[in-house]
Amino acid sequence: MSRAAYDELIRFITESSLLASAASILQVDGETVMPRRGARRRSQQLALLARLRHETFTHPRVGELIAECEADPLMDRAPQSDPAANVRVLRREYDLATRQPAALVAEIARVGGMAAHEWAQARRENDFARFEPWLAQMVALLREKAACIGWDEVRGEPWDALAVEHEPGMTARQIEAVFTPLRKPLGELLDRAEPHRPKIRDRLSAIVLPIEQQDAFTYRVAEAVGFDFTRGRIARGEHPACYGWDANDVRMITRYRRTMLLDTLSSLLHEVGHGLYDQGLPARHFGTPLGRGASLAVHESQSRLWECHVGRSRAFWEWCTPVLRECFGEAVAGLTGEEIFRAANRVHRDCIRTEASEVTYDLHILLRFDLERAMLSGSLNTSDLPTAWNERSETLLGVQPPDDRRGCLQDIHWAEGLFGYFPTYTLGNLYAAQLFAAARRAMPDLDDSIARGEFTSLRDWLQKAIYREGMRYAPGELIERATGAPLSAEALLAHLQARVDTVYA
Ligand code: ZN
Numbered sequence: 075m076s077r078a079a080y081d082e083l084i085r086f087i088t089e090s091s092l093l094a095s096a097a098s099i100l101q102v103d104g105e106t107v108m109p110r111r112g113a114r115r116r117s118q119q120l121a122l123l124a125r126l127r128h129e130t131f132t133h134p135r136v137g138e139l140i141a142e143c144e145a146d147p148l149m150d151r152a153p154q155s156d157p158a159a160n161v162r163v164l165r166r167e168y169d170l171a172t173r174q175p176a177a178l179v180a181e182i183a184r185v186g187g188m189a190a191h192e193w194a195q196a197r198r199e200n201d202f203a204r205f206e207p208w209l210a211q212m213v214a215l216l217r218e219k220a221a222c223i224g225w226d227e228v229r230g231e232p233w234d235a236l237a238v239e240h241e242p243g244m245t246a247r248q249i250e251a252v253f254t255p256l257r258k259p260l261g262e263l264l265d266r267a268e269p270h271r272p273k274i275r276d277r278l279s280a281i282v283l284p285i286e287q288q289d290a291f292t293y294r295v296a297e298a299v300g301f302d303f304t305r306g307r308i309a310r311g312e313h314p315a316c317y318g319w320d321a322n323d324v325r326m327i328t329r330y331r332r333t334m335l336l337d338t339l340s341s342l343l344h345e346v347g348h349g350l351y352d353q354g355l356p357a358r359h360f361g362t363p364l365g366r367g368a369s370l371a372v373h374e375s376q377s378r379l380w381e382c383h384v385g386r387s388r389a390f391w392e393w394c395t396p397v398l399r400e401c402f403g404e405a406v407a408g409l410t411g412e413e414i415f416r417a418a419n420r421v422h423r424d425c426i427r428t429e430a431s432e433v434t435y436d437l438h439i440l441l442r443f444d445l446e447r448a449m450l451s452g453s454l455n456t457s458d459l460p461t462a463w464n465e466r467s468e469t470l471l472g473v474q475p476p477d478d479r480r481g482c483l484q485d486i487h488w489a490e491g492l493f494g495y496f497p498t499y500t501l502g503n504l505y506a507a508q509l510f511a512a513a514r515r516a517m518p519d520l521d522d523s524i525a526r527g528e529f530t531s532l533r534d535w536l537q538k539a540i541y542r543e544g545m546r547y548a549p550g551e552l553i554e555r556a557t558g559a560p561l562s563a564e565a566l567l568a569h570l571q572a573r574v575d576t577v578y579a
Pocket residue numbers: 344348374377
């Protein structure tokens with residue numbers, strides 16, 4: 075590969091990533107310590123950085139350099155080599171960024187801002203009719219966007235074009251193939267578990283615990299599972315999140331309430347999962363595709379692996395219950411690990427996605443996937459959304475939301491133009507289950523290690539299988555290489571079935 079062209083390309087990309095990483099630190103600051111009245115200047119700073127980044131990345135010279143690198147025989151001869159992998163991803167991202175006219179991007183942002191505002195109002199007032207014209211306008215704009223990006227005219231649909239931003243290479247058809255086998259069995263698991271719910275007590279969540287002690291506890295858990303505090307920080311904020319542009323400076327945000335420790339711990343382990351991935355990415359590839367997470371869904375698989383497969387396991391609570399006692403003393407003295415393990419795995423029939431249990435969460439996603447796909451292809455009119463939502467909710471979850479506020483108005487995402495995004499959550503769950511099952515096969519004593527508070531072997535396995543590769547492989551290929559099997563619903567169903575069997579035995 076022409077070394078000069080490749081080096082110049084990487085200089086452009088590094089510069090655009092430096093701008094993005096600076097923006098993310100400003101964002102963390104805004105979420106944690108910025109005084110409220112700093113918001114106006116902060117949004118100007120972020121807008122400027124976003125514009126500079128876009129200009130750097132879409133510079134015509136970048137297009138020329140990508141084309142020059144692509145002409146090199148190395149692209150075919152060694153498609154997984156560092157330069158070839160980087161160039162391949164950059165081509166896709168460059169096309170995505172340059173195929174949409176600036177005016178359309180600006181219009182989507184403008185309508186998204188207004189629609190989000192109207193959505194908040196409509197949700198408060200339970201007034202779908204107020205939001206509907208904005209949703210209709212957004213869908214029309216997104217169809218235009220999809221047409222600019224393009225999709226496979228024979229086998230594809232507009233949804234595919236919008237998914238490229240979130241899970242490159244995934245089409246609605248492929249997703250349907252792995253989602254369909256989930257529908258019935260998840261519903262059956264829910265039917266089986268739900269009536270027994272009153273048997274499960276969650277006393278831990280009711281106990282009031284001092285915030286300082288919660289802080290010390292979560293720090294201890296994060297450190298034990300392997301989050302490196304010389305290369306990362308945890309700050310307090312309203313919205314749990316993880317910002318990880320640089321493997322050597324990963325910022326997590328966590329939230330505390332006076333009660334609900336299980337909830338706080340779940341979201342901490344979730345963000346730690348993202349954080350471990352970010353810290354495990356090769357720092358020498360900073361900012362280039364090889365130094366970034368493989369995709370949104372693969373990133374989500376890492377957070378869900380630690381949150382659900384580790385953090386809600388019996389083995390984890392064997393280790394964690396004594397830690398809990400050390401940190402909180404008398405307040406938690408009467409709780410056993412077994413009781414907390416069961417409480418952490420409660421299953422309930424719910425109509426709100428963000429309050430869903432592990433068994434129902436994916437049903438919420440299937441519902442959104444069906445409906446956004448139908449709206450984009452034109453087979454569902456936005457004015458018919460509430461009826462379609464309620465019908466689907468009944469079929470999938472066995473419950474109808476009492477009103478639109480708790481039905482089709484519950485999420486902000488569609489107002490902001492985020493279509494093609496929700497399925498990354500379920501894909502993340504599928505990847506996580508498949509990866510954890512493979513890790514267990516590779517390390518038959520994994521549960522014993524976790525029960526001893528020994529997490530290094532799992533982290534090392536993930537480092538080799540996932541972290542170190544960055545974006546070298548497409549998500550599906552990465553998972554197949556790591557687990558020895560193509561993506562399927564099997565591992566997730568087996569995991570959930572086993573959990574329900576154990577907890578409700
Ligand atoms: Zn996440």
